[in-house]
Amino acid sequence: GAGVSQSPSNKVTEKGKDVELRCDPISGHTALYWYRQRLGQGLEFLIYFQGNSAPDKSGLPSDRFSAERTGESVSTLTIQRTQQEDSAVYLCASSLARWNEQFFGPGTRLTVL
Amino acid sequence: GQNIDQPTEMTATEGAIVQINCTYQTSGFNGLFWYQQHAGEAPTFLSYNVLDGLEEKGRFSSFLSRSKGYSYLLLKELQMKDSASYLCAVKDDYKLSFGAGTTVTVRA
Numbered sequence: 001g002a003g004v005s006q007s008p009s010n011k012v013t014e015k016g017k018d019v020e021l022r023c024d025p026i027s028g029h030t031a032l033y034w035y036r037q038r039l040g041q042g043l044e045f046l047i048y049f050q051g052n053s054a055p056d057k058s059g060l061p062s063d064r065f066s067a068e069r070t071g072e073s074v075s076t077l078t079i080q081r082t083q084q085e086d087s088a089v090y091l092c093a094s095s096l097a098r099w100n101e102q103f104f105g106p107g108t109r110l111t112v113l
Numbered sequence: 114g115q116n117i118d119q120p121t122e123m124t125a126t127e128g129a130i131v132q133i134n135c136t137y138q139t140s141g142f143n144g145l146f147w148y149q150q151h152a153g154e155a156p157t158f159l160s161y162n163v164l165d166g167l168e169e170k171g172r173f174s175s176f177l178s179r180s181k182g183y184s185y186l187l188l189k190e191l192q193m194k195d196s197a198s199y200l201c202a203v204k205d206d207y208k209l210s211f212g213a214g215t216t217v218t219v220r221a
Contacts, residue, residue: 033209035209041213043200043202043209045210048207056208091155098207101146101158101161103158104157106154
């Protein structure tokens, strides 16, 4: 597709379960970002991937959160032992390089019961 | 740390003009972005300012004053489809720091 895609679009899970969210960036984009958007709040930076460099994980809120990226393609964000405060929309974005405009995906709405 | 403030809500009439202000205090600055986000959708890029002054793009204009840590987004000739949340974001190297967003409601 032409844009950033994410799956699933919605995920409802029970507290304590693990979830995996997927992001397919725009082809050719070397930079990939994950953000979290809680209700009524701004987007929070979570993690940044640039090519084969070590990712910037400084925004991950706890060690329950992890992310991987295979080369310059798909990325997965994993949340282990989910908590109710993890409920949010998780947005992925990609850019041609670190200096360029970020294009956002539609997000995954995560609800932890 | 990063501190980015914008009003929570604004309401305006179709055909009118609305100005959304954004003030920021950030440790680094490589430009300021405005995004539009309709409910349940991805943010989409509206404008980018890195130098002081006004950038005009059709019905939308954005202004930046780096010395004052201030920007505004001006929406002219408002249309119903402009009802959305408008996000102010400051770039520091590759990171974007966002304000909480301003929800604009356009009434007939």
